[in-house]
Amino acid sequence: MTTDAKKVRRISQIRNGTVIDHLNPHRVFEVVKILYIDDTTEETVTVGTNLQSKVIGKKGIIKISNRFLTQEEVNRLSVISPNATVSIIEEYEVKKKFKVKFPQEVRAILNCPNPNCVTSIEEIETRFKLVQESPILLFCTYCERYCRENEIEIL
Ligand SMILES: [Zn+2]
Missing domain, CATH: 3.30.70.140 (Aspartate carbamoyltransferase regulatory subunit, N-terminal domain)
Incomplete structure (x- = not known):
């Protein structure tokens, strides 16, 4: 060199x-x-x-x-x-x-896109389970909605 x-x-x-x-x-x-x-x-x-x-x-x-x-x-x-x-x-x-690897469970990092979800209304820590990795599909454990990567946003 x-x-x-x-x-x-x-x-x-x-x-x-x-x-x-x-x-x-x-x-x-x-x-x-x-x-x-x-x-x-x-x-x-x-x-x-x-x-x-x-x-x-x-x-x-x-x-x-x-x-x-x-x-x-x-x-x-x-x-x-x-x-x-x-x-x-x-x-x-x-x-x-x-x-780094997408975690199996995501707590308190993402917003639930459902405006009627209890985590959108009250001060509750959001919690999602990873359903599928590629493409990413998450499941909100509160409102039971499935969310794609483009729907979720960082808190
Ligand atoms: Zn939710």
């Missing part, structure tokens, strides 16, 4: 932090939102979208320095962009890498 190429690689690499790769390119900025990345964020953040991927066609990627995701953030990520990969970087090395 030439010196220039090494320099370029170093800029795109992070020393410590998290790389979220293979994101659904249509949901990248939703992930940015749930991670509360905005103009007040002090850490170095790189957001890429519509990047070419051999595996999934187009993908998004988010790199955040000096930040590690909480379990709650991983849960939210897995609902917004199942199959994304999360890499934990320490001293430029991948310490841990895993693929």
Whole structure:
């Protein structure tokens, strides 16, 4: 590798932090939102979208320095962009890498699209069961309505 190429690689690499790769390119900025990345964020953040991927066609990627995701953030990520990969970087090395998976049960993350659902009326934690993974089909355990991915929204 030439010196220039090494320099370029170093800029795109992070020393410590998290790389979220293979994101659904249509949901990248939703992930940015749930991670509360905005103009007040002090850490170095790189957001890429519509990047070419051999595996999934187009993908998004988010790199955040000096930040590690909480379990709650991983849960939210897995609902917004199942199959994304999360890499934990320490001293430029991948310490841990895993693929997120749509959870079997989703609690308190999504809104029920049914306006008559008790969770839409009262302050009750929503709860959905995963019926089918591809395409995603969920079942609201309160109103017993089946919901497709495009009908559900993050709280
Ligand atoms: Zn419902």
